[in-house]
Amino acid sequence: MTELDANSAAGPLTLLFGRDVTLAVGICAMCGTTGPLGETVMYGPAPGTVLRCPQCSNVLMTIVEAPDRLLATMPGLRLLSVPTGGTS
Structure with a gap:
């Protein structure tokens, strides 16, 4: 497989999470x-x-990406923090 900058994963990540999470x-x-x-x-x-x-x-x-679903694993992440856009 080809090594790419992970911003190239924005499409699959958006399909999975419903929004751009490249800043997560x-x-x-x-x-x-x-x-x-x-x-x-x-x-x-x-x-x-x-x-x-x-x-x-x-x-x-x-x-x-399967024909009728997305299959995802996150085995190497201890934590994933996704910003909500709200203020603290």
């Missing part, structure tokens, strides 16, 4: 690196989209 912050379960999904390393698009930690290459998330 994740924490790698393996090395603890914290950063936006848009700064991860993406491989894809076929047979699916794979997001990897830019520091340790741990698989953070996979997204596969």
